[in-house]
Amino acid sequence: MDFRTLTPLQQLKSLGESASLTEEEAVEFAQQSIDRRRTDAARDRAVHAYWWLDYGTADRRTSLITDPRDGRIPPLAPTALQAVVRPRMRPITQRLVLESGADGPEDRGVGACCILGFSFGPPIVPSGYNNILQVMQTPGHVVIFTEMVHEARIVPLDNRPHLPCTVFSASGSVIHVVSGRATLATETTGFSGTLMAKGVSGDTYRVVEHLSRLDLHTLEYGFTVEDPTWWTRPWTATIPMTLTSQAVYEMHAMKVTAACSTCYPDHEPTRSRAGAVDK
Numbered sequence: 001m002d003f004r005t006l007t008p009l010q011q012l013k014s015l016g017e018s019a020s021l022t023e024e025e026a027v028e029f030a031q032q033s034i035d036r037r038r039t040d041a042a043r044d045r046a047v048h049a050y051w052w053l054d055y056g057t058a059d060r061r062t063s064l065i066t067d068p069r070d071g072r073i074p075p076l077a078p079t080a081l082q083a084v085v086r087p088r089m090r091p092i093t094q095r096l097v098l099e100s101g102a103d104g105p106e107d108r109g110v111g112a113c114c115i116l117g118f119s120f121g122p123p124i125v126p127s128g129y130n131n132i133l134q135v136m137q138t139p140g141h142v143v144i145f146t147e148m149v150h151e152a153r154i155v156p157l158d159n160r161p162h163l164p165c166t167v168f169s170a171s172g173s174v175i176h177v178v179s180g181r182a183t184l185a186t187e188t189t190g191f192s193g194t195l196m197a198k199g200v201s202g203d204t205y206r207v208v209e210h211l212s213r214l215d216l217h218t219l220e221y222g223f224t225v226e227d228p229t230w231w232t233r234p235w236t237a238t239i240p241m242t243l244t245s246q247a248v249y250e251m252h253a254m255k256v257t258a259a260c261s262t263c264y265p266d267h268e269p270t271r272s273r274a275g276a277v278d279k
Helices: 023-043 078-083 248-262 267-278
Strands: 065-067 133-137 141-146 151-156 173-177 183-189 206-215 218-226 235-242
Touching: 151 173
Parallel strands: none
Antiparallel strands: 065 235, 133 141, 141 151, 173 183, 183 206, 206 218, 218 235
């Protein structure tokens, strides 16, 4: 399934309060988004050049977020406001850290080194390229496989409880929630706090997801995220996914392999500086 989209996760303030665009506005917004990202990619060498990026098209919505109604991520809770001003500690274990000034791999996130993908989830959120998902089902399990970067989450269907609260992982403890015939619903807790966004607690972070089959060619993916120590309220987003004829390994061969072989263009001077220190 292909879930690339130009529609932003949260509504841009420049779009006002409208929940949808006219056809003409959508065309103009798509072109502006492409032009802006092309400029950003050319300026910041920590990400790929624009010809590597593949954002897809906009679906006329002004945001992927459907709740709150303004299409914006809720304000941070007081504890989160305190956390964001704390200095980062080495080694950095968050998924994506693109700031300049790295003296070694310890100063980059695990996503920048292709250890975990940008859109791995949960929740799954579109990124600049390789927005591909595979869903496979056996009698007792469902496998959710994201291409960025080739990670699989295995969902047991036997209604077992979550793992013990002392067990944490990068993708959390996922369980199947009773759902309809054409919908898979899951709940994930037990995330490793060291891999969360700066300051987000793995103990209180919870994600509820659903995959609903709308027709033979379309899935609707939705998620609700909550963490009372980080946001003032839960928030929800929905993302359309369309069937693609390209196999995941073909998409991987075209894009991911080249990207991960260098671990981003600016990692060579990073390795050089680290080697000079070691000497």
